[in-house]
Amino acid sequence: MMSNHVEEIRNRIPSGSSILCAVSGGVDSMVLLHCLWNHRKEWGVRVCAAHFDHQLRGLESARDRTFVRDWCQERNIPLKIGFGEVRQKAKEDHLGMEEAAREMRYSFLEQAREELKCDWIATAHNADDQLETQILNLCRGSGLHGLCGIPPQRGVILRPLLEITRSEILDYAQEHEIIFMEDHTNEEDDFARNRIRHHVLPVLKGINSSAVENAGNCARLLRSDDDYLESQAGELLASITDADGALQLNRLEGVHEALSGRVLRQWIGGPLDYSSVRRILEHTGTTERRVLEVPGAQLTLEQGKLYRRTFETAVYPEIYLENGKTEIPQRHCTITVETLTMPEEIHSSFSIFYLKYDNINGKVRCSSRQDGDRLRLKARQCTKKLKVLFEEAGMTRSQRDQAIVIRDEKQLLAVEGFGVSEWAEAHSGDQALKITICRDSSDTGETNE
Secondary structure, eight states: OGGGGHHHHHHTSOTTOEEEEEOOSSHHHHHHHHHHHHTHHHHTOEEEEEEEEOSOSTHHHHHHHHHHHHHHHHTTOOEEEEEOOHHHHHHHHTOOHHHHHHHHHHHHHHHHHHHTTOSEEEOOOOHHHHHHHHHHHHHTTOOHHHHTOSOSEETTEEOTTTTSOHHHHHHHHHHTTOOOOOOGGGGSSSSHHHHIIIIIHHHHHHHOTTHHHHHHHHHHHHHHHHHHHHHHHHHHHHHHBOTTSOEEGGGGTTOOHHHHHHHHHHHHTSOOOHHHHHHHHTTTTOOSOEEEEETTEEEEEETTEEESSOGGGOOOOOEEOOSEEEEEGGGTEEEEEEEEEOOTTOOOOSSEEEEEGGGOOSOOEEEOOOTTOEEEETTTTEEEEHHHHHHHTTOOHHHHHHSOEEEOSSSEEEETTTEEOGGGBOOTTOEEEEEEEEEOTTOOSOOOO
């Protein structure tokens, strides 16, 4: 009986907090709302509710909305109701109907939580839902993380009923005479989850009557293993990630695949399928430049390091420079310009340039490197293409893209990391422009080593 799990539910609800209960009107969510409301004083919690109308079931949707509204009004439970054109979103974003509905529902729940000033959102996922999710993920080829199923908590989302079976929930509803709405689409086999619910779970329960409970225990054990491996991967990732965010891919050579795949997924910051992980790891030890396409990202491998952006298209807008400070957020830097009389014994550096005012043609601007750019440095007594200078300096493509280039209306004046063009140098007594490039201390872009 679910009544035996009340203390367990209580342990999942932070005392003294405000809980927003997601309520569809079905048996699971109505039982959760009833349980929270029934024990609100004992547990020291404030209870609110939120109902999202997906507008997929016509009059039945309106019926559910009215039912939830009336139930909450009778008990003075603060309620937020939301609406969403799920079909339109699915079409526009090329999503499945279930995925589109989920995105819209959770977005609404977070908005309702903020408006009702709640600390947590409680959803009514149960042990049967957990097993259904594990089976779905197994069929999709998920690894350990997917087989863990639904987590008991994700951010501000709590799932107090996750270890309670659907039959126990139905018993609780009957015991407390809780009215709920039936969704006719739950009886259809249009969705994969419904087919598993109707045809697979009964077979598993026939093999072992405790199949649902056992699957929950399995999920708990798998989560423990997964948490440990994720923490180990996080430590390894921190040790092989450069200050500029680049991943030292060669350091993953020989690392067990239980960790290497996790390191890559954490570094990318999102899901990465098994085949993509294997394709990336094939390049450990490679020093030649490669561009690797993976779902949702384009990666560049250069000098044994992996970068997460498409450097070929990293072209920044030109920005005209006036006296004073100019923020360049795309380059993570500030450029300061001031006019002065050139003092004695001061020379341009790699990031501070003194330009002879009379030799400047029109406005001065900051830009990306351009094909054919050339720079004549006095110390080298020759003119070279920037491409050649960058290659000689061993700069990666990303470092070349980030380098600040200063030019006027006709010619190149200076390049960060290299200096001022010989013809533009200011000398003692000249009226000059002093240009100072200051990189942000929080810069996560790449810099010359």
